[in-house]
Amino acid sequence: MNDPKDAAPKDAAPKDLGDETPIQRALRLKKAAIDAKPKPPRGGKFQREQSAAMAAGVSKPWMKR
Secondary structure (H helix, E strand, O other): OHHHHHHHOHHHOOOOOOOOOOHHHHHHHHHHHHHHOOOOOOHHHHHHHHOOOOOOOOOHHHHHO
């Protein structure tokens, strides 16, 4: 029967990858590698520090009028 505990997770790779093209395989592996990398913290002090950083044009005095 269809027991939810027996179902594979949504992010699990399909078992039949024989019809997968090399480009699809490369994209799947690339996405898996990106997802495996640690993510920067979100919110809180880190976000305030990032938003308070120097504006892009401030360090270019020749861009001012």
